[in-house]
Amino acid sequence: MSWILHDQEGQWETGDWTVRVALQSSPEIRFFHHGAYLWGVSICPTDPSISSNVPTAPSTGSDLRPSDFPASDFYVRGEDLVAAYAERAPLPFAYQVYFCALPSDPKRVCLEMWLSVQTSTLEAHPTLLLNLGNGAGTDLSPGFTETPGVVALRNGTAGLIVHPLDQKDVTIDLAPPAIAPFKAFGGFMEKGVIRRMRLQLVTSNEVIAPGDWDRIVSEFAASPLPLTA
Template sequence: MAAAASPWTLSGRVAKLSSGEFSAAVDVEHPGRGVQNVAWGGRPIAAVRHLLALNELGPRPCDLVRPIEDCYARGRDLVAVYAESPQYPLRYVLYWRTLGEEQLCGAAAGLDVVVSVQTSILDATPAAFLGSDVSAETVFRLTEPEHIWTPVASRHLGTAPDAAGGASRGDTFLCDLDGSDWSYAEMIHPRDQMPGDALALDHPPSPDAPAAAPLVRTSHRVLGLRLEKGVLLRARLRAILAPRQSARDVALASRAQFHRAELPLTA
């Protein structure tokens, strides 16, 4: 039986994703740019700047060019292997993985990113962050154990504590995207969550621009443990896109599935 065609197409160092109506692109040499050019039915979703980007230097985006050891598409995965070098003493492997129906749980589209890291030096403490930048009208954090979506910030709630440029912790965020009927949800696997997760508003509402949606920047610290030579560390982050009217229920269902899932053997 022939293997299903991959939704990823590589052209040089740029990978294009086409999965049904959903499309996007990844510049593999620049993992700090993440998933870009997100569109549905050929129409760009302008509120999405980038999704699931890797930054080794800190929680803010950083556009480093990483030496690539290998890059290929395999089934639902885009795999990029970043080589060790004197400048970068860690070997990273990133898997951007499109979600199947079981993982989507009714979402229109979704991706998991799995990051793994190894080193050949005797002792290292890798620090890596995964995150996204979107423009959002309203932002919610999922509170536990009640499973209640709590507003974090909104252009209509400029006096909220988190709307003053602060940060809000949590493993699952949901953003009602600006200028569209889409919502975006992002969640880190609970086994991989570390101190340092945050949601920040870099451009909160102001009296001079009351209608401007803030830039929402998510940041998840996914690595930070002591790493011995030859040992492999892994972490996972999920992103889903859903129509706004169903996004909250869909995000809860996809999150529950994500929490049950074992770490894929291919990672």
């Protein structure tokens, strides 16, 4: 099934699974099984080189919130949902997210994301912060796995995978009280440069065994780069 757009939200369904992406703010991805919410991932832009008033996490006490950064454009292209976020003060960069729901079995669903950042300034440090799960101290909080590039929920039913070629461009800090422990990009960029990254969000209605994570990562590593990325 293709993505459906309704009220600034993208929705994709397959079998008993539903994936929803809220676009009225910085992206928020939510996974449902039989209509019940399982977990979600929020993305929030920031740049550590500018004012501390810029949001530093999807849940922030600053004057700026994820709702201050709605998608400037979003549409369905073929089988993919595309969300573009224009450069907007005080953030000195624009970013874009492609959402591609991959074929999956009845017990599992996989959403691939292609992130890209670009700046029009002479110097910037574009950073995308990802908040996984429901916070530290719960079975839905993120934890390390033995598989490089995988951050899984502590209950073992879901996780985020970084493509092996992009793992050098991420920083992961799971020490409490980290709200958004996963940082994508963050390095120095100058005008005209575009950086990209591939991630996968995997959700299951049962515990994903360590060997399964290894297999999923191997398949991800061997997959061709999408032409639209």
